[in-house]
Amino acid sequence: xxxxxxxxxxxxxxxxxxxxxxxxxxxxxxxxxxxxxxxxxxxxxxxxxxxxxxxxxxxxxxxxxxxxxxxxxxxxxxxxxxxxxxxxxxxxxxxxxxxxxxxxxxxxxxxxxxxxxxxxxxxxxxxxxxxxxxxxxxxxxxxxxxxxxxxxxxxxxxxx
Numbered sequence: 001x002x003x004x005x006x007x008x009x010x011x012x013x014x015x016x017x018x019x020x021x022x023x024x025x026x027x028x029x030x031x032x033x034x035x036x037x038x039x040x041x042x043x044x045x046x047x048x049x050x051x052x053x054x055x056x057x058x059x060x061x062x063x064x065x066x067x068x069x070x071x072x073x074x075x076x077x078x079x080x081x082x083x084x085x086x087x088x089x090x091x092x093x094x095x096x097x098x099x100x101x102x103x104x105x106x107x108x109x110x111x112x113x114x115x116x117x118x119x120x121x122x123x124x125x126x127x128x129x130x131x132x133x134x135x136x137x138x139x140x141x142x143x144x145x146x147x148x149x150x151x152x153x154x155x156x157x158x159x160x
Contacts, residue, residue, distance in 0.1 A: 007056050014059050018043045021066055027118055029097055031080045032073045039066040074099040077142060084125065086112060096139050104155055106135040115156055128156050 025033060025040055033040075042054055042062035054062075078097045083090040084105065091112055097103040103123065106113035110132025116123040138153045140146040 010060060011056055014056065014063060017063050018059070021063065025066075027120055027122055028070075028073075028100070029078075029080070029095075029103065029118075029123060030082065031078050031097065032070065032100075035069050035073070036066055039063075039069065070100075073097075074101075079139060079142060084112070094139050096135070096142060102157065104131070104135045104138065106132050106139070108136075110136050115158070117158065126158070131156050 022040065022043060025036060028036070039062045042058060043066070053059075076099065080095045080097070081092055082095055084093045091107050093105045093107050093112060095103050095105040095116070100118055103116040104114070105116060105125070111129060112127075113130075113132030113135050114126050114128040115131075116125050118124075134153050134155055137146065138155060141150050141153070
């Protein structure tokens with residue numbers, strides 16, 4: 001009984017945090033969503049019937065693990081490739097995420113380029129084709145494939 005009473009504050013905190021993390025995860029970029037899959041599945045299981053519910057410690061581990069992954073992603077740069085739907089065509093673009101704040105994308109020629117900002121339902125794409133060469137250069141510096149010495153790269157920036 002004492003153990004159950006001691007776990008009550010943790011359980012109520014988990015019940016508060018689990019839906020918030022699940023809701024926020026919908027707006028995370030695909031690389032972070034992939035990293036969080038195992039944690040989010042345990043959180044989703046936690047919101048189902050009591051019979052199938054993981055233990056409090058498993059639920060707490062899922063929350064702490066998810067928060068650690070989110071914090072790590074938010075404090076780093078991540079590069080990903082994806083298909084971007086434009087006018088019924090889906091060219092492959094490279095996306096460079098600066099945490100959860102902004103991302104830049106470009107195809108390999110630099111003609112389809114721009115930036116992305118997080119919104120409640122996902123990331124909104126803003127075309128900025130004149131920045132294509134600079135975005136390609138920034139990505140090549142990050143990947144260490146640049147043919148020249150690192151230098152300042154002027155990238156577009158906008159906040160919501």
